[in-house]
Amino acid sequence: MKRTSKGTWRKVSSPSTRLGLAVGLAAWCLSLGLSATARAESPSQVVDGLASQVVVVLKDPKLDTEQKRQRIQQIAYTAIDFVTLSKLVLARNYAKFSPEQLARFQDEFKQHLSMTYGRNVDNYRNEKVDILGERTETRGDVTVQSKILRGGGQDIVVDYRLRQTDGTWRIIDVIIEGVSLVSNFRSQFQDIVAQGGPDKLLELLKEKNASGESLKAPGLQ
Amino acid sequence: MSPLLQRAVTLLVVTVALALAGCGAQKRPHPDDDPWEGMNRKVFWLNDNLDSYGLEPVARGWNYIMPNVAQRGLSNFFDNLRLPIVLVNDILQAQPRLAAETVARFQCNTFLGGLGFYDLASDLGVPPHVQDTGLTFGRWGIEPGPYVMLPFFGPSNPRDTVGFAIDGLLAIYPFFINIPGITVGASAIDLINRRSRVLDQVNDAKQASIDYYSFIRNAYVQRRWKEVRGQAPPGGAEEEDLYNEENFEGYLEEGEQP
Numbered sequence: 001m002k003r004t005s006k007g008t009w010r011k012v013s014s015p016s017t018r019l020g021l022a023v024g025l026a027a028w029c030l031s032l033g034l035s036a037t038a039r040a041e042s043p044s045q046v047v048d049g050l051a052s053q054v055v056v057v058l059k060d061p062k063l064d065t066e067q068k069r070q071r072i073q074q075i076a077y078t079a080i081d082f083v084t085l086s087k088l089v090l091a092r093n094y095a096k097f098s099p100e101q102l103a104r105f106q107d108e109f110k111q112h113l114s115m116t117y118g119r120n121v122d123n124y125r126n127e128k129v130d131i132l133g134e135r136t137e138t139r140g141d142v143t144v145q146s147k148i149l150r151g152g153g154q155d156i157v158v159d160y161r162l163r164q165t166d167g168t169w170r171i172i173d174v175i176i177e178g179v180s181l182v183s184n185f186r187s188q189f190q191d192i193v194a195q196g197g198p199d200k201l202l203e204l205l206k207e208k209n210a211s212g213e214s215l216k217a218p219g220l221q
Numbered sequence: 222m223s224p225l226l227q228r229a230v231t232l233l234v235v236t237v238a239l240a241l242a243g244c245g246a247q248k249r250p251h252p253d254d255d256p257w258e259g260m261n262r263k264v265f266w267l268n269d270n271l272d273s274y275g276l277e278p279v280a281r282g283w284n285y286i287m288p289n290v291a292q293r294g295l296s297n298f299f300d301n302l303r304l305p306i307v308l309v310n311d312i313l314q315a316q317p318r319l320a321a322e323t324v325a326r327f328q329c330n331t332f333l334g335g336l337g338f339y340d341l342a343s344d345l346g347v348p349p350h351v352q353d354t355g356l357t358f359g360r361w362g363i364e365p366g367p368y369v370m371l372p373f374f375g376p377s378n379p380r381d382t383v384g385f386a387i388d389g390l391l392a393i394y395p396f397f398i399n400i401p402g403i404t405v406g407a408s409a410i411d412l413i414n415r416r417s418r419v420l421d422q423v424n425d426a427k428q429a430s431i432d433y434y435s436f437i438r439n440a441y442v443q444r445r446w447k448e449v450r451g452q453a454p455p456g457g458a459e460e461e462d463l464y465n466e467e468n469f470e471g472y473l474e475e476g477e478q479p
Binding site for chain 2: 084087088112116117119120123137139141154161172173177178179180182183184186187188189190191192201204205208212
């Protein structure tokens with residue numbers, strides 16, 4: 001049996017912040033002489049950039065919880081391809097959504113993600129992100145492998161799957177310890193849309209987001 | 222027959238039967254495959270209520286009175302007692318290196334790490350590895366079968382349920398400390414302590430999910446597959462399906478209107 005999906009592993013040097021900076025500088029120099037496309041970041045650089053930007057925000061003692069959450073949201077929104085992500089998550093239910101419902105879904109889904117993953121901004125304990133390498137997948141996607149190093153606790157393996165659109169690599173899935181976010185949300189949403197249609201899903205997401213707002217409110221005072 | 226011998230014979234019979242059953246390559250299980258969903262959801266509801274009104278409040282109290290370092294120490298201690306489960310499965314999977322690591326970890330943590338309360342081996346560069354009998358079956362090529370929600374014990378499947386039962390037979394305290402009071406007491410402390418260490422994570426999971434049942438099922442199926450496959454890259458037609466957006470454009474089931 002031939003396994004077509006077996007990708008090649010490319011090694012990326014470990015303390016990659018410095019490397020990323022060096023490559024970034026080189027690319028910038030090049031771009032002065034060459035076209036603007038020479039500045040395009042590689043998938044590993046996108047993930048590394050995302051991680052280091054987020055760590056800077058988390059470490060900043062001058063920012064309060066809400067400011068941190070907003071900064072991280074902005075960083076995440078540029079790195080994640082929400083159009084593709086929404087498509088992959090809705091899968092065979094995608095065609096049931098009208099353009100207006102789809103826009104609403106993307107809004108609510110974004111908010112849901114930023115709320116659930118932005119809740120822990122105050123629990124940062126000097127975790128570090130290490131980029132381990134990248135793997136080329138079928139369809140030209142690239143998976144960037146990384147590890148969150150937690151002093152004392154067990155490390156967490158996180159893979160990012162990226163797809164290139166218009167010359168830019170953006171994240172279309174995050175796989176935490178083997179659990180793909182796209183697959184997980186797809187499982188949750190499938191039955192809801194099958195039984196209650198797009199409106200039911202939108203309603204549930206809205207409800208969830210509203211209850212989340214009230215959950216986080218006490219912490220802000 | 223002595224209870225010890227009986228246990229060994231049961232183990233041998235089940236192992237051989239399963240080894241014979243598991244031939245051929247495995248398919249990646251689909252995380253939405255759930256023929257027993259109706260029953261599973263009821264059991265899930267029961268478990269969730271037992272947790273919310275029984276275990277979780279106790280674990281919250283435990284978390285309040287116990288210092289963090291004591292909680293970590295206790296879970297190290299109980300992890301260390303998993304030695305026979307981990308070692309037997311390392312051997313059944315023909316992994317001499319892992320088996321050696323397991324023995325080294327046990328000796329190091331028991332004798333130098335204060336009876337296992339301190340995980341010194343991890344500091345010295347030998348971290349623990351996930352290991353159980355269900356994994357061994359999986360690595361032998363036995364398919365998991367349909368998803369099943371066990372009362373009290375949580376998500377599983379027929380393969381992992383048998384594995385879990387064998388883990389119980391292999392556990393250290395029935396062998397060496399065969400006093401029911403101590404075994405039950407120790408298990409209760411282990412359970413409460415473990416729960417107390419994931420209070421926030423469970424809350425986050427509930428908050429992060431629209432359908433908590435599907436969330437858990439999907440995460441369990443994906444996670445077990447990853448553990449069975451080890452470091453091997455995922456792949457196959459299912460993966461292709463997961464990321465091929467063109468599959469979905471204009472996809473309508475028969476008789477449906479957009």
